[in-house]
Amino acid sequence: MLPRFGRILIRLAATALLSLSATAPAIAQASAPAAATPAARKPAPPKLAPLKLNDPLPIGPQVRVGKLANGLTWYVQPNRKPENKLELRLVVKAGSILEDEDQRGLAHFTEHMAFNGSRNFKKHELVSYLQSTGVKFGADLNAYTGFDETVYILPVPSEKKQDVDKAFLVLQDWAQGLTLNDADIDKERDIILEELRLGKGAGDRMQKVLMPKIYNGSRYAERLPIGQEDTLRNFKPDALRRFYRDWYRPDLMAVVVVGDIAPAEAEKLIKKHFDGLKNPPQERPRNYATIPARTDAEALVVTDREAGPAGILIRYPVQPFQERETVGGYREQLVEALFSGMLNARLQELAQLPNPPFLGASSALGRLTPRYRSYNAAASLAGGGATAAIDALVQENERARRYGFTAAELERVKKTMMRTYARAWNERDKTDSSVHADELMRNFLEGESIPGIDAEYRYVTELGPGIGLDEINAYARATIPADSGKLVIYTGPSQAKGDAGAALPTGPELLAAVAAAERSEVRAHDEKAVAGTLMDKPPVPGRIVASSLDAHLGLTRLTLSNGVKVILKPTTFRNDQVLMSAARFGGQSLFDDQDMFSARYADTIVAAMGLKDFSPLDLRKVLAGKAAAVNAGLGSNTDVVAGAAGAADIETMLQMAWLKFAGVRRDEDLYKSFIGKQMELARNRQSQPGALFGDTLVATLYGNNPRAPRALRPEDIARIDLDRAIAIYRQRFSSAKDLTFILVGSFDVEAIKPLLATYLGSLPTPAIPTAYRDLGLRPVKGVVKREVKSGLEDKSTVSLTFTGPAEVTEMEELRLSALTEVMNIRIIDVLREKLGLIYGGGMEGSMTRVPYAHYTVGVTLPTGPKNVDKVLQATFAEIERVRSQGPDQGDLDKVKANWLQTYRKSLQENGYWLAVLQTSLTEGTDPGTILSFDKEVQSLSVADLKRTAQRYLTPENYVQVVLNPETAAPAAARVPASAP
Template identity: 65%
Template sequence: MFSHFLRNACLAVVLLSHSFVAGAAPKPATAKPAAPRIAALKLDAPIPVGPQVKVGKLSNGLTYYIQKNTRPERKLELRLVVKAGSIQEDEDQQGLAHFVEHMAFNGSTHFKKHELVGYLQSIGVKFGADLNAYTSFDETVYILPIPLDRPENLGKAFQVLEDWAHGLSFDDADIEKERGIVLEELRLGKGAGDRIGKKIWPKIYNGSRYAERLPIGKEEVLRNFKPETLRRYYRDWYRPDLMAVVAVGDVAPATIEKLVKSHFGKLANPTPLRPRVYAEIPAREETEAVVVTDPEAGGNSILVRYPVQPVREPDTVRGYREQMVEGLFGGMLGARLQELSQLADPPFLGGGSGVGKLTPFYKSFNASAVIGPGGAPKAIEALVRENERVRRYGFGQAELERARKNMLRSYERLYNEREKTESGAYVAEYMRNFLQQEPIPGIAAEYRYATELLPGVTLDEINAYARRTIPADSGKLVIYTGIERADSPPPQGDALLAALAAAEKAEVAPYEEKTLGAQLIAQPPKPGSIVLETTDKQLGLTHLTFSNGVKAILKPTDFRNDQVVMSAARYGGQSLFGDADILNARYANAIVASMGLKDYSPLDLSKVLAGKAAAVTMGLAGYSEVLGASSGATDIETMLQLVWLRFDAVRRDEDLFKSFIGKQVEAARNRLAQPGARFGDAVVATLYGNHPRAPRPLRPEEFEGISLDRSIAIYRERFSSAKDLTFVIVGSFDPVKLKPLLATYLGSLPTPDIPTAWCDVGLRPVKGVVKRAVHSGTEPKSTVSLTFTGEAPFSEAEQMRLQALVEVLNIRIIEVLREELSLIYGGSAGGQLGRIPYGNYTLSVTLPTGPENVDKVLKATFDEFERLKREGPTAADLAKVKQNWIQNHRKALRENGYWLGRIQSALLDGTDPAAILTHEERVNAMSAAQVQEAARRYLNTENYVQVVLYPEKKAQAAVKEAPAASAN
């Protein structure tokens, strides 16, 4: 059900997606859409299956879900869901549930090896990004989005699903080839997280089977299993009574149902049936502390897990109401912990408490924190103290009202978008219904539940729930994980338990609610006026110029009913400040944002904005200044007020500045322990040397050079003026109603004269061939990084050719290095053209592999470079790229963010925004010869940087586990 999206963030203002795009002017959403009114809700009434979906079951037990949905048009989202995963593996099969998933792309009854992926790529389905699959403890899911521009695609897609269900080939030679790929995937996952996990999973899962059946499996099994062992898993568990077909998209349901029956009705269950048993998690009787450290850990953290309880998804209206109570409780408690993290000397960098799922059928109340300099006992004391404060005194009425407003607004937005929700969201909902029995009444029913039930939730009820959920006396599991440092020994388990016990017994006072204003701006600014208005009928744009010189471009759309997005950009940015100021300039926007607005801290601001969907970000990039904003259709004025305040109401808060810097220092210190981070730093250092403008993360000691007052001064210097800004606004609004608001808030922005041009700061990559080896990390892992750079004239046409080259490279990386040679699990190429501060290009390739395979990977990669320069892309590969681009573009044309981005980049780059209308023609006109020429130009083997990561030249370090401490 849609409330799933609200569980973890139901009390935060639901911000808008940053993927955005033409259409007729929409009808703006009303402030409070009316939910369907029928007879009064009965709390003990069962939750029905909503009318939007047809749920059926074949005689062999296979379940199917079918829904007609036109977002996006001419596309169908298909899933084959198997209710079996690694938990079902026998001792000699550990890792083979996941291996079966890999074999689904290696040949079947109707598709030879490589034929399936090649066919799907030819119709625009990209491997990895679109076509995919995953294996978990309790399920395996195959993901197949199908474009419907060709009639034959639909039938062939169902043939693919049927083959996955019972027609995999399991050829011995293909299994051996895939063995190397899966072992590379296992290698990729090795590191501190894996080492620590193997120590703590048995505790997390309290000795249950979950700790023994991690989906990736055991290396010795993967290396040595016999093919028949793999086939046995497939025969036992890929059966119709454990399967569901989910189909949501732009197809008539009757057509889909016919295909389901014809392709899956003939499947038979094996005899005898192995029982499908869910692993149980035993109850914890005693309190125990576990300390695990590793020299490469990414940070220090603490988890306090309260008793594990079985989960029962709501099957009545009363159960749904209880779930909303749980969401309100979690959001209010989270807000209190957020407040603690903003202290000048916070007890933790970030913390949270709430009820969370451990598996689909078990949950528990947890308290967790990322630990800062104060250490683990201080973090535990703060977490448990706040939990105790809530358990003893409960919440206040103001907290409940804010939480209620936010939750209602979240439901409202989902209801407003009910006819424009993406098919993928529905698919995920129906998968959860099959796997976890989550109800699927439909958003109309859920919105009705929210509007009728939430107002009746009382403070006494919430506080009673808090007392039940945070038990005073119960067995708890306390887990500390952290970096093993000689200069900073980890806490002992006894110390953690002592901190826990002390916090539970300590005296705590009731929470004090701070009195805040009811609105952002008491009196709107004196409006400016619109002095010029023109229209662009071809693109559906309205151009406005205000009396202060600020401009706006309006693009009303009907893509969403409750979404507005806005951006603005101009040149300048960090380039206008000297090297001595670069740290202050780089962090100016983050520092200012961390302190809030006007008289409000960030937490205060979230309280004032309760029930609103609006957000604004501003920042200084290397050569530009950018503003991004979003809101719901009824919250546009709030968004504009936030924009106005970002120019006028910078807030100075010494405590929040200290908190911000402290978190950055700790994060930087933790980052340096990670081999991947050290490798990334080496790539940047090799490419740019020690240039102060190089795009690298700071070292911990460098944060001492950041000044609060200088950072604020830099921010004010750039954002005290809106000179030369053009605001692009796209989404669900009425231009007639919007114009007066824009005149008030944009037309009144200050516009004193400031420079709005970039400066060349002299940042250039190294020239020639530079090779470097980096030794970091204890696992047998390597990564190859190749970066090609140089000068190149910028144009949209050339950018498209470079991107085509990158996509062809990605196809070849998968086909050659992965499928043919089994040298990698995954790798990727990326590239772009730039015109600031000079016409330039960057093309990079990143390939994780084993140390013993580095030379083979390099040779195979450079062989592909030379082949592309010599022969160009094959017609088939280029056609795959073009088809995927065309499919994505057609979908993007119905997204607000796409239009916003294209209009904004055209303004900044001086290109023609109307090029969006000729994209398909330009894609189709691109030739293999043009891509070949791009390969010769950009894959210049006389000018590139090669950095290779190798493990450290010493014995592998071992994760350390301190003796567990327990208290009865």
């Protein structure tokens, strides 16, 4: 794959999506007029010798790469985002594909055992120690096992030398110091089996049928990392020790060190801890499984009663693939990304039709394993079923193969790609260490090149403009399969749920549909011209009538002539990111029961129909190469505007915000398309075991109140009215009255002021209600217990919900959060590690002042049906323990350490500041506490949390809902493969 900004950023450029929220950065950006800060200017790379396509891609100067005498590879990259933090990885080129027949699942089991005792850390000592340094198990400290690799992830603070040295000792023990004693292995079996149970369901049942075909009979189909239940229950401990001895060896390992550390110090620690590792005297060859090429056409229909949305996959022959290592190879992948971006944009257009052939689709070359890839076309099905989706997929591919693309399409996707790279270059010193660590891991595992963003930005700016339409179209002709062997797969519910109630397809019907689509006549793509800008001219500007400075928090507060207020927080946390938020009271609460579904969907319906005179597809074209997105929506009790942009696209973001108040584009065809998709999703949800469980939980908690926040059903969707939804949106967003817009990020205050006056100062502000309405929605009181029987697998879920009124203060919220965190430590320690009753799950707590002051604490614990009573008993025992004794001081200290680390990092994030400032307005809290959070954390005591537990975890008032299975699980249905 491509390096970080080649693989990840090109993928984003190819899809040309803007998926932004008030706390998420823009993913694609472009040049724009006005208000650009110096940080957002287009970089001017130094003059260098001309690029030669046959030159090898270099290892960039940002990273040091070496190899010890024993064959261990190491990477060191200094990086100060975040400060005082190290991202460490131990990467082993050994996964489930290497398991012997008596080791099915033991690669993954070995990974688990890395946390269960080693040469320098006794059982449970490792996790406890790391938690004491602020590392959170699961969220920070983690590991995973794949087919071909096992990776251990260890982020650690770097302020103290002894902590850093001990972290390297942890990696050393993982590499060759695990104790793997019989008792610990047997104890871990229950946890692994619970993880296996958690993964069971329709997807697992169907996967067992699909895998042999997807991997064309190769070893990959037989070596899923989770393994086989019988093996996990009965394997001999020596089989696990044999896997560890054979494959955990330095010539198959890499140590990755990225973060706030001197490179020389990192290299010294690597040599100290890993020079002594030994390879086994008789090394087993590390072979990679081959996947045979498919030469014939085959079809497979795999269904399940509990399956998710129906889908089609057409997989063309699998091809061996090796990372391209030259500048010319990098250019080839730019061509590939441009091609994929244009083709998938066309498929998105089809999904917007009034009666779309599919809900969504994609078509591109995709990786199956690090060494194989294939051309794939896939779609999630709409009401028209499999034939309509196959027709559209195959014909759109054939259209591109025969006629290619247009100059306008290529220009748009190039703009996005170019600006995406510019943003990556702008953020080169603000990229998180974890991103760099992942890139270095891919270099070791897959051969992905690591030239660095300076080189990559040069490649795209010098090579990109020379990629012409003729070359792209020639690539399309050569890449899109015209006549080849293929595997056609239909997956979905065992009963079709479309409006027409279409029968399930058969294998021969699928192949016949593909063959017919391949023979169809297609015309060249009809490219519709669109306007080049969002607005013909800016609105008549308002004025800034008041301004004040909050030096303590670095805020500028403005009042505009229309009454709209603005809070500005310029930062240097990112070089090319601006986030925006505004909220006021109102929202869905203002509308009566007969309008509740139209109100709930009003904003998404309006957004689905476009903006101003632009359909969503036209809007995407207008915004090509820009990073700006704005959403306006109705929450339960608030009206919210959220936006994000690159520093060069602030004006575009503000224009979009202005247009959100300027009216609604009514498009009945797009509305029908949107509602059809929602209806299909709602129908399909009803077959999921979790649906009945979730609906029962909400209904029980709120006494069947119709305004309870449950998922919508098909009959609810049918009650939505287009014109009423538009009227509701207009009612709330015809006025910006009482809105305060908060902007945080990389901008200059003086440069942005004229734009604020123009676009926010000219918003209409007629009088509208700006207060929420308390609908009287309250949870039940007392102890209420329900059982739900749904699902075919032998799995259960226990849910406990504690609710009640509360005196909400910032410190009280902090105490409740701390309580749930220490309870999660106990849940993992007792229910998982000691009793083996669960694999995951935990407790969450929250408080809110609106519409009334109250708290909610929820506990969710997946387990086996036979263990439900044990889980309940153990959970309530831990609740009683914390109520009577309070938490252990050590557990509270672990929570504090993690919070303080997270806090220091969050202080350097735009999204954190935006959230705190927005909360201060809607909740009436003091934003200044953002600077004293550490002192508040340090003040928490065991006695505080004991009182908090007594107040909120009351055994006299909770709702208990347990999900149990219906019957034994049947095998997935399958229509055998067929020839045409």
